[in-house]
Amino acid sequence: MPTLIQLKNGQFSETEDRFTLVGPDDLTPASGGVILSLARFEGEGALLDEGRPVGVLLQPDEAVEALAYDLPRIAVVALAFPKFRDGRAYSSAALLRSRLGFTGEIRAVGDVLREQAREMVRCGFDTFIPSDGSSSQEWAAAAHRYRHVYQTAADHRAPAFVERSPSDGL
Amino acid sequence: MSLYAYDQIDREMLADRAAEFRGQVARRLSGDLTEDQFKPLRLMNGLYLQLHAYMLRVAIPYGTLDGRQMRALAAIARDYDKGYGHFTTRTNIQFHWVRLKDTPDILDRLAAVDLHAIQTSGNCIRNTTTDPYAGATAEEVDDPRVWSEAIRQWSTFHPEFTYLPRKFKIAVTGSAKDRTAARAHDIGLKIKRSREGELGFEVMVGGGMGRTPYLGPTIREFLPARSLLSYLTAVLRVYNRLGRRDNIYKARIKILVASTGAEEFGRQVEAEWAALDQGSIDLPDLELARIRAAFGVIPFETLPARSEAFEAARAADLALARFARNNLAPHKKPGYTIVNIALKAPGETPGDATSAQMEAVAALAERYGHDDIRVTHAQNLVLPHVKLDDVPAVFAELQRHGLATANLDLISDIIACPGLDYCALANARAIPIAQDIARRFEQPDRAEAIGELKIKISGCINACGHHHVGHIGILGVDKKGEEFYQLSLGGSGAEDASIASILGPALPADQVAPAVEALVDAYLGLKTGEERFLDTYRRLGPAPFKEAVYADAHPA
Numbered sequence: 198m199p200t201l202i203q204l205k206n207g208q209f210s211e212t213e214d215r216f217t218l219v220g221p222d223d224l225t226p227a228s229g230g231v232i233l234s235l236a237r238f239e240g241e242g243a244l245l246d247e248g249r250p251v252g253v254l255l256q257p258d259e260a261v262e263a264l265a266y267d268l269p270r271i272a273v274v275a276l277a278f279p280k281f282r283d284g285r286a287y288s289s290a291a292l293l294r295s296r297l298g299f300t301g302e303i304r305a306v307g308d309v310l311r312e313q314a315r316e317m318v319r320c321g322f323d324t325f326i327p328s329d330g331s332s333s334q335e336w337a338a339a340a341h342r343y344r345h346v347y348q349t350a351a352d353h354r355a356p357a358f359v360e361r362s363p364s365d366g367l
Numbered sequence: 368m369s370l371y372a373y374d375q376i377d378r379e380m381l382a383d384r385a386a387e388f389r390g391q392v393a394r395r396l397s398g399d400l401t402e403d404q405f406k407p408l409r410l411m412n413g414l415y416l417q418l419h420a421y422m423l424r425v426a427i428p429y430g431t432l433d434g435r436q437m438r439a440l441a442a443i444a445r446d447y448d449k450g451y452g453h454f455t456t457r458t459n460i461q462f463h464w465v466r467l468k469d470t471p472d473i474l475d476r477l478a479a480v481d482l483h484a485i486q487t488s489g490n491c492i493r494n495t496t497t498d499p500y501a502g503a504t505a506e507e508v509d510d511p512r513v514w515s516e517a518i519r520q521w522s523t524f525h526p527e528f529t530y531l532p533r534k535f536k537i538a539v540t541g542s543a544k545d546r547t548a549a550r551a552h553d554i555g556l557k558i559k560r561s562r563e564g565e566l567g568f569e570v571m572v573g574g575g576m577g578r579t580p581y582l583g584p585t586i587r588e589f590l591p592a593r594s595l596l597s598y599l600t601a602v603l604r605v606y607n608r609l610g611r612r613d614n615i616y617k618a619r620i621k622i623l624v625a626s627t628g629a630e631e632f633g634r635q636v637e638a639e640w641a642a643l644d645q646g647s648i649d650l651p652d653l654e655l656a657r658i659r660a661a662f663g664v665i666p667f668e669t670l671p672a673r674s675e676a677f678e679a680a681r682a683a684d685l686a687l688a689r690f691a692r693n694n695l696a697p698h699k700k701p702g703y704t705i706v707n708i709a710l711k712a713p714g715e716t717p718g719d720a721t722s723a724q725m726e727a728v729a730a731l732a733e734r735y736g737h738d739d740i741r742v743t744h745a746q747n748l749v750l751p752h753v754k755l756d757d758v759p760a761v762f763a764e765l766q767r768h769g770l771a772t773a774n775l776d777l778i779s780d781i782i783a784c785p786g787l788d789y790c791a792l793a794n795a796r797a798i799p800i801a802q803d804i805a806r807r808f809e810q811p812d813r814a815e816a817i818g819e820l821k822i823k824i825s826g827c828i829n830a831c832g833h834h835h836v837g838h839i840g841i842l843g844v845d846k847k848g849e850e851f852y853q854l855s856l857g858g859s860g861a862e863d864a865s866i867a868s869i870l871g872p873a874l875p876a877d878q879v880a881p882a883v884e885a886l887v888d889a890y891l892g893l894k895t896g897e898e899r900f901l902d903t904y905r906r907l908g909p910a911p912f913k914e915a916v917y918a919d920a921h922p923a
């Protein structure tokens with residue numbers, strides 16, 4: 198079982214994965230949580246009506262806007278990193294949080310390295326399946342390495358320009 | 368204004384970065400990380416593995432340094448390199464001979480003077496460049512350094528834009544006379560005022576060099592200044608989502624803009640921008656005012672426009688007179704001038720400076736130049752605020768250190784990338800070609816008679832030497848394992864931007880300088896009035912120049 202790291206209330210911990218990632222040729226399991234590709238999700242949307250936790254796996258070229266109307270009922274959006282260098286999923290996560298108002302789980306899957314922990318957390322990811330064997334402690338250390346940030350992002354950390362503002366902290 | 372003063376937050380950012388990199392190098396040296404795993408990490412810190420050694424590229428944000436920082440660079444060159452550094456067309460400095468185990472110490476030393484190597488490589492937003500005359504020229508609408516610093520902070524470790532399809536370069540010019548080649552950048556910003564007097568930017572997107580050069584089209588004629596960062600966010604987000612990732616040669620934003628069409632691309636950006644929570648991204652007025660104030664104020668003296676001491680000295684010294692003609696530019700304050708220091712002495716590598724030279728420039732800046740030094744995209748240095756009264760003393764000191772070459776924008780003021788002498792991607796050497804040409808036109812009277820002529824040399828199609836926008840561009844190509852050079856004419860990176868056209872078949876190395884000489888002779892015979900080489904070429908087209916270079920090589 199690959200490790201699933203979860204960020205909850207500011208803490209990182211290893212946690213049990215409640216979802217089965219359904220591969221393109223797999224049968225959809227009869228019970229339990231599932232994560233489907235976008236194409237499968239569009240074909241098997243009825244699963245949502247069964248009250249099962251359903252997630253969608255988006256490839257980098259699949260626009261998050263495609264999910265807009267189903268988001269309130271989607272438990273997890275998994276965003277794929279085919280290569281760590283492929284940065285499209287950061288925009289996808291940022292849009293899910295800041296524009297589409299998604300409050301469910303955003304999961305990083307694929308080529309997921311601890312060196313990206315900070316960017317992922319800042320863009321709104323809250324679960325991670327590291328491909329480099331990172332523990333939750335290592336993940337937390339990488340995510341928290343910097344005391345400040347310069348921009349506003351989905352993690353709601355106060356950027357430098359807010360830290361500096363005289364009214365801050367009142 | 369002088370130099371942006373880092374506060375505690377800015378400093379802690381650099382300290383955290385240096386500590387992180389120290390940990391990564393330790394893991395690499397202990398074998399915890401393989402070179403494959405380490406590579407992306409070191410690249411995030413500007414550390415490249417080149418032909419012979421590691422190269423560390425240090426950022427000089429918008430090309431601005433003070434004496435203390437220049438001395439630190441000089442010390443690093445002396446202690447960890449071979450006693451010199453190389454200033455690049457991105458206004459950064461490279462050390463070509465560092466050892467991996469020393470790099471954490473180098474980063475600490477840099478951080479101690481508010482310098483770093485953040486985002487000097489990788490597919491992220493690179494160091495923003497601006498006008499080296501910023502704050503000193505009367506031409507500017509507003510000081511572009513304020514906006515460049517705002518961009519520096521916004522783009523530093525931007526979580527969404529750290530893994531773009533390709534590297535991303537922004538230039539800001541505050542003057543109509545463009546010394547930044549704004550249209551040759553992924554984003555070019557030109558500061559302007561609206562008819563109502565509001566401050567803002569013309570936004571040009573999708574320029575670039577490389578194998579398919581483009582001049583960036585304007586996608587917005589006027590963007591209110593306070594919306595800069597949200598608008599940039601919109602451009603970057605559209606690019607991050609839609610830019611090609613399947614082919615490294617088609618991954619720059621210029622390809623996206625060209626294939627989408629500038630108008631449609633602009634529409635997508637506007638739509639994204641309208642949907643953004645702009646208020647959470649754009650800097651509040653107070654922060655913009657804080658940044659502006661953090662640059663400080665230069666206490667200029669009230670001086671007569673004419674300096675008798677300077678006039679007398681230049682009447683008595685032909686070399687000083689020549690230097691004054693070529694290397695000084697008008698300053699906004701009477702009695703002051705902008706001094707250009709060309710790192711282009713004949714026979715030297717363009718952009719190289721020794722530790723002693725860097726220290727000499729630092730001392731001059733501290734003593735005569737309000738502690739302000741600029742690095743230019745043409746790989747030269749500038750002291751932007753020098754009293755005319757002090758020019759003779761500054762010139763004498765520059766002479767003592769081999770820094771008084773009076774060739775700014777002349778034929779021997781050549782831009783050249785590191786080429787095959789250092790760069791693993793190169794097809795051909797660039798530096799020896801530049802040296803050859805500079806030696807051939809060493810005679811200063813002749814160079815002055817030829818006038819403004821910008822030669823730019825790249826060692827391969829990646830075009831780091833910007834050959835596409837050279838009045839004469841020279842590109843190294845590989846022909847069956849031999850170094851050949853393709854000439855192109857008629858490019859310009861200035862406000863009259865254009866892309867150069869290839870003149871004819873590539874030439875072997877030893878025929879490049881003679882060909883340049885043939886081009887120059889043709890120009891001198893054809894020019895009318897005050898025409899520059901570029902003007903004559905634009906008037907007459909390639910035919911007479913082609914004839915001059917190839918007539919002998921291919922007798923009819």
Ligand code: SF4
Nearest residue numbers: 784790793826827831
């Ligand atoms: S143009 Fe080519 S040879 Fe020159 S520095 Fe760039 S990549 Fe290297």
